[in-house]
Amino acid sequence: MGFGLAARFIAIGASVLLALWVAMIALFYWTNNLSNTSTRLPAEQLKAIVELIDATTPEQRPLVLEALQSSMLAVSLMQSSTPSPVTVEMRDEAGFAAYRSLLGARLLSIRLMEVPERITRPRLLQRTARPLSFQVRLADGQVLVAEARTPFIVTFYGLPAGMGAGLVGTLFAAVAFFLLHREIRPLTRLAAAVDAIDPSGEPVPLPAIRATTPEIRALMRAFDRLQSRLRIMTRTRMALIGGIQHDVRSFATRLRLRLERLPDAAERERATADITDMINLLDNALLTSRAGVGALEEEMLDLTEVLGNEVADFRRAGQPVVLEPVPDHTEAWVIGDRLALRRVIANIIDNAVKYGSKARVSLKVDHHTLHVFIADDGPGFSAQDAELLLEPFVRAEPSRARTTGGAGLGLAVVRTLIEAQGGTIQLGNGPQGGLVELILPRFRPT
Amino acid sequence: MKTILVVDDDAEIRRLVGDFLVREGFAVELAEDGRAMDSALSRIQPDLILLDLMLPGEDGLSICRRLRSGSDTPILMLTAKGDETDRVVGLEIGADDYVVKPFGPRELLARIRALLRRASSRAMPAATRRFAFDRFIADLDARQLIHEDGEPIALTSAEFELLTCFVLRPRRVLSRDQILDWTHGRNADPFDRTVDILVSRLRKKLDGLGSGTNLINTIRNGGYLLTVPVRQVP
Numbered sequence: 001m002g003f004g005l006a007a008r009f010i011a012i013g014a015s016v017l018l019a020l021w022v023a024m025i026a027l028f029y030w031t032n033n034l035s036n037t038s039t040r041l042p043a044e045q046l047k048a049i050v051e052l053i054d055a056t057t058p059e060q061r062p063l064v065l066e067a068l069q070s071s072m073l074a075v076s077l078m079q080s081s082t083p084s085p086v087t088v089e090m091r092d093e094a095g096f097a098a099y100r101s102l103l104g105a106r107l108l109s110i111r112l113m114e115v116p117e118r119i120t121r122p123r124l125l126q127r128t129a130r131p132l133s134f135q136v137r138l139a140d141g142q143v144l145v146a147e148a149r150t151p152f153i154v155t156f157y158g159l160p161a162g163m164g165a166g167l168v169g170t171l172f173a174a175v176a177f178f179l180l181h182r183e184i185r186p187l188t189r190l191a192a193a194v195d196a197i198d199p200s201g202e203p204v205p206l207p208a209i210r211a212t213t214p215e216i217r218a219l220m221r222a223f224d225r226l227q228s229r230l231r232i233m234t235r236t237r238m239a240l241i242g243g244i245q246h247d248v249r250s251f252a253t254r255l256r257l258r259l260e261r262l263p264d265a266a267e268r269e270r271a272t273a274d275i276t277d278m279i280n281l282l283d284n285a286l287l288t289s290r291a292g293v294g295a296l297e298e299e300m301l302d303l304t305e306v307l308g309n310e311v312a313d314f315r316r317a318g319q320p321v322v323l324e325p326v327p328d329h330t331e332a333w334v335i336g337d338r339l340a341l342r343r344v345i346a347n348i349i350d351n352a353v354k355y356g357s358k359a360r361v362s363l364k365v366d367h368h369t370l371h372v373f374i375a376d377d378g379p380g381f382s383a384q385d386a387e388l389l390l391e392p393f394v395r396a397e398p399s400r401a402r403t404t405g406g407a408g409l410g411l412a413v414v415r416t417l418i419e420a421q422g423g424t425i426q427l428g429n430g431p432q433g434g435l436v437e438l439i440l441p442r443f444r445p446t
Numbered sequence: 447m448k449t450i451l452v453v454d455d456d457a458e459i460r461r462l463v464g465d466f467l468v469r470e471g472f473a474v475e476l477a478e479d480g481r482a483m484d485s486a487l488s489r490i491q492p493d494l495i496l497l498d499l500m501l502p503g504e505d506g507l508s509i510c511r512r513l514r515s516g517s518d519t520p521i522l523m524l525t526a527k528g529d530e531t532d533r534v535v536g537l538e539i540g541a542d543d544y545v546v547k548p549f550g551p552r553e554l555l556a557r558i559r560a561l562l563r564r565a566s567s568r569a570m571p572a573a574t575r576r577f578a579f580d581r582f583i584a585d586l587d588a589r590q591l592i593h594e595d596g597e598p599i600a601l602t603s604a605e606f607e608l609l610t611c612f613v614l615r616p617r618r619v620l621s622r623d624q625i626l627d628w629t630h631g632r633n634a635d636p637f638d639r640t641v642d643i644l645v646s647r648l649r650k651k652l653d654g655l656g657s658g659t660n661l662i663n664t665i666r667n668g669g670y671l672l673t674v675p676v677r678q679v680p
Binding site for chain 1 (some may be wrong): 618
C-alpha cells in the first residue's frame with residue numbers, strides 16, 4: 001500500500017466533488033420537473049394533436065401523423081381501444097387531472113408501458129422512466145394512440161443521466177473513507193500509547209500497525225525515538241540527582257567534621273544546624289525532582305503507622321500535635337514512597353503548627369480512598385489562597401523571613417509529591433481553622 | 447586498643463574520620479576501595495569496619511555481603527542517600543548499623559561504641575539467610591522453599607531467583623526492569639516478558655499452599671509486590 005496521505009486526500013476531495021455534482025443534477029431535475037415533462041406529453045399539446053387530426057381528412061392523416069413523429073412521441077391511429085392486461089391504468093390518478101379536464105370523456109386511457117427488459121429499477125423512477133401511452137377517441141370513432149417517451153434523460157439502464165456518476169462518486173467516497181479510517185484507527189491507538197508513556201516507568205509498546213502510509217510509519221518511529229530519548233533523559237537526570245546527592249553529602253560531611261575544630265560551641269551548633277537545613281532543602285528539591293519524573297520508590301505502607309510515627313516525632317519535639325484515634329481494625333494500605341509521604345505529612349503538620357498554633361490529625365478509611373485530615377486553629381484559607389498556595393513560591397503570609405518558614409516551596413512540593421503518588425490535596429476550612437485534606441488511593445491486596 | 451578499618455573513597459573524609467578516631471583512642475586503618483580493604487584485612491583483624499555505601503569498583507553493598515559471609519566483624523555503613531537507609535540494615539545487606547552523611551563526630555562515636563559493646567558482650571549469631579513469609583520458609587543458602595508443614599516446594603533456578611528478589615524486598619514495588627537487573631543482569635530488550643511469565647509460574651506454584659491471599663500483586667504501571675511481611679528465622 002504505497003498510497004500517501006496526499007493521494008488519499010485527493011481521493012476524498014474528488015469523491016466529494018462527484019457527490020456534489022450528482023446532487024446538483026438531481027436538484028436541477030427536481031426543481032425543473034424535467035422527468036415529468038419529458039415523459040408526460042403536455043395536455044394542451046395532446047388536445048391540439050387530437051383537434052388537428054379531427055380536422056384533417058382521412059387521406060392526409062398519415063402525412064400529419066408522420067409529421068408529428070419524433071423520438072419522444074409516437075402517434076398512431078387504431079380502429080378501437082385495445083385494453084392490454086399488462087399495462088397500468090393511470091387515467092384516474094390525481095397527477096393527470098389536467099388531461100381529464102381538457103379532453104373529458106374522449107380520453108380513453110393513460111397507460112404506463114411495461115419496460116421491455118427485465119430490469120429492476122429504483123422505486124422512485126419506476127413511473128417516470130417508463131413511456132406513457134395516451135388513447136383518445138377521435139370524432140369519427142377512431143382511437144388516437146400517442147406514446148410519449150423520455151429518450152434523453154433515461155440511460156441505457158433506465159436511470160436518469162448522472163446517476164451512474166453519482167454511484168461512482170459514492171463508491172470513491174466509500175473506498176476513500178475506508179482507507180482513511182484504516183489509517184485513522186491506529187492513530188487513536190497510537191495516541192493512547194503515547195499518552196501512557198512514562199519516562200521512568202516501563203517502556204510502552206507502540207501499537208503494531210501493518211500496511212500503513214509512510215507518513216504514519218514515520219510518525220510511529222518518531223514516537224519510538226522520542227520515548228527512548230525520554231527514557232535516556234530520565235536516566236541521565238536520575239544519575240545526575242544521585243551524583244549531586246552523593247557529592248554534596250560528602251562535602252557536607254567534611255564540613256561537619258571540620259566544624260568540630262571550631263572553638264566556640266554556640267557557633268558550632270549554629271553551623272551544624274545550617275548544614276542540616278541545607279541538606280534538608282537539597283533532599284526536598286531532589287525528591288520533588290524524582291517525583292516529577294515518576295521515579296519514586298514505591299512500597300506498600302500502612303498509613304496509620306506513617307501518621308503515628310510522624311505525630312510521635314512532633315510530640316517528642318514538644319509540638320502541639322494530636323492524632324485522633326483511628327479504628328484499629330481497618331487496614332490503611334497505600335502504595336507510596338515512604339520518604340515522600342513522610343515529607344508531605346510533616347510539611348502540612350509543620351504549617352498547621354506554624355500558622356494555626358496546633359494540629360489535629362485524623363484518618364478516614366473509605367472503600368477506595370484514604371483521607372488524611374490535618375486541622376488547625378489558624379485563620380484558615382480563603383478560596384483564592386487555596387489554589388494559589390499550591391503554586392511554587394507563594395505564601396499566605398507575605399514575610400520572607402527564614403524564621404517563619406522556607407522559600408514558600410512547601411505546599412508546591414507537597415502537591416507534586418502527593419500527585420506523584422496518585423493522590424490529591426485540598427486546602428479548606430474546618431470548624432476551628434484551616435483544614436488540609438489529603439486523598440490517597442487505598443491499596444487492597446488481592 | 448580497638449582497631450577500626452575505615453573504607454571510604456573520599457580522601458578528606460577518610461583523613462578527618464581517621465584523625466578523629468585516633469584522637470578518641472582507636473587504632474585506625476584506612477582503605478579507599480574494596481581492593482585496599484582486602485589487602486588491609488590480610489594484615490590486620492579490625493574490631494569494626496566503617497564502610498561507605500558508594501565506592502568505585504565493587505560497591506559497599508556487595509562488599510558488605512561478602513564480608514558477612516566470612517566473618518562476624520561489626521559493619522557500620524556510611525550512606526549518602528537518606529532514603530536508602532531503611533534497606534541497608536537488616537535483611538538485604540547484613541550491615542549492623544548505619545550513619546547517614548553528613549554525620550557529626552559525636553553521633554559516629556556513639557554508634558561505634560554501641561556496636562563494639564554489642565559485639566564483645568555476646569558472640570554475634572551466625573547470619574542466617576532463612577526467611578519466613580506467609581506459610582513458607584525460603585532458605586537462600588540452601589536455595590530451597592519449604593512449606594511450614596515441612597514439604598519442600600520444587601522451584602526452578604529462575605523461579606527461586608525471582609522469589610529471592612521478593613523475599614529480600616517485601617512490600618516494595620519492584621519494576622520488571624529492576625527484577626531483570628537483579629536476576630539475569632541487564633537485558634537489552636525492554637519489552638522482555640520473561641518476568642511476567644516467571645511471576646505467573648511462581649504464583650501458580652504458591653497458589654493454594656498459602657493462607658489464601660494472593661502473595662504477589664500486580665501494581666498498575668509499576669510492577670510486582672510481595673504483600674506479606676517477611677521475617678528472618680534461625
